[in-house]
Amino acid sequence: MQYMGSKNRIAKHLLPIMLAERKPEQWWVEPFVGGANMIDKVEGNRMGNDSHEFLISLLVALKDGYVPPTNISKELYYAIKSNPQDYPKELVGFVGFLCSFGGKWWGGYAFNKKGDNYADRGSRVLTKQAKNFSGVFFKCGDYLDMEIPPNSLIYCDPPYANTCEYKDGFNQDVFWDWCRTQTKKGHTVFISEYSAPNDFVCVKEIQHKTILDKNSQYPRIEKLFRYKA
Structure with a gap:
């Protein structure tokens, strides 16, 4: 699906890293499924949520x-x-x-x-x-209210900080704390962002262009993060 912030073009670079850590029968969970351009390339148990x-x-x-x-x-x-x-x-x-x-x-x-x-x-x-x-279970709601199966692999593609691509009101601090908590609960958590707090490590960088309007294309370095814990 054509969708602002879609990962469709770079999914081939991100998915192998995450799928290499996915266990048999493990749920693939996306709290911000967006245009479903990642979850449509994954097999097995899948949950896609969006508000x-x-x-x-x-x-x-x-x-x-x-x-x-x-x-x-x-x-x-x-x-x-x-x-x-x-x-x-x-x-x-x-x-x-x-x-x-x-x-x-x-x-x-x-x-x-x-x-x-x-x-x-x-x-x-x-x-x-x-x-x-x-086989995909689609759900509408706040990511904070999700009921996530135990020991899931969670891929987060949240509204990015310091961009105008998404609506205002997303609390970045609460989000990063949530990622820390999910990791400590036993989930495997990956996050797509341009930057992250110091206790998260970048496991992949990809340069690509982001389209904001019909006259603007900006080069960006997409990063995939994990919590260091």
Whole structure:
């Protein structure tokens, strides 16, 4: 799924490191599943959580066989944005993300000079991706309220500190304390971020470009961290 902050392009670099430590039958848990671009490449027991209700509604619907529309006009895009309560949540999720520039939630109706049909492209991509959702348990809620199976492998891709890619209000200090606590409980915890507190160690660095809007691409060094404990 095209999604702001997606790890789809670098999943091939991150997954081998984490999967090498995954035990047989161990749950793979993502507290911030986003566009499901990591969890769709993992097998076995999987749990994907996110606080965005329209995103989770879309993922659940896709898992259950939902095929998104292949044409969304500019007028319909803004009608749904203005009155989301009048439309199915999975449709709101699809239009809000897949028909917006760069996969940013209501980031502006996506179009280009070539006249590409972003709804059609998004529908085809999601229908293909959904084939990998079988067996995934999707849940909507705060990561702090998650009930995580014992000794899980937890992959966190949280809202990044000091960026404008995500909504305000995410408490970074609480998050890092939560990661420490989960590690001490026996979980294997990995975190994607640009930086981390001193008691976390970087196990992988990847340079790539982040798209913030149609005129801006920034080189970033993506890092994968673990708690030193």
